[in-house]
Amino acid sequence: MFRGNHPTRVDEKGRLKLPADFKRRIDEQYGSQFFITSKDGKVAEIYPLQEWEKVEQKLAQIPNMNPxxxxxxxxVNYYGQMVEMDAQGRVLLPQILRESAQVTGDVVVFGMQSYLEVANHEAFKQNMELNPMTAEDEQALAEFGL
Structure with missing residues (x-):
């Protein structure tokens, strides 16, 4: 399971060096293949291929005509690409996603349980300030025992 936050950088070629804690878990549990995508173009989501295949299995149960x-x-296909981690532990973020999510230079990498999320550091901080946790959010989580 991926958890926590690791500030890092995306280099000028669009490569993200996976933070050591996350890379260790990837090496132990997964492999070098990933599907990198986004649902909104604001953050990059890095799925180990095995985790993305679980998403695809769930999608396969939904009728193709479902809007x-x-x-x-x-x-996810517009922003998404299959990538392979190189020997230095780097993955190439798709160019269209780098531009859309502005994930160049300083970024933050969050563990989101089964995948990693990469966000522009400043944009993420601004979003947290604009969208604070509310009493309704806390109540919704309490319904799940959190």
Whole structure:
């Protein structure tokens, strides 16, 4: 399971060096293949291939004519690419996603349980300030025992 936050950088070629804690977990549990995508173009989502295949299995159970499935697939395929981690532990973020999410230079990499999320550091901080946790959020989580 991926958890925590690791500030890092995306180099001028668009490569993200996976933070050591996350890379260790990847080496132990997964492999070098990833599907990198986004559902909104604001953050990059890095799925170890095995985790993305679980998403695909769930998608396969939804009828192809379902409009929500079509929207989801349109977005994740538009932003998405299969990538392989290189020997230095770097993955190449798709150019269209780097530009859309502004994930160049200083970024933050978050563990999101089964995948990693990469966000522009300043944009993420601004979003947290604009969208604070509310009492309604806390109540919704309490319904799940959190």
């Amino acid at each position: 929500a499935k079509k929207k989801f697939l349109d977005r």
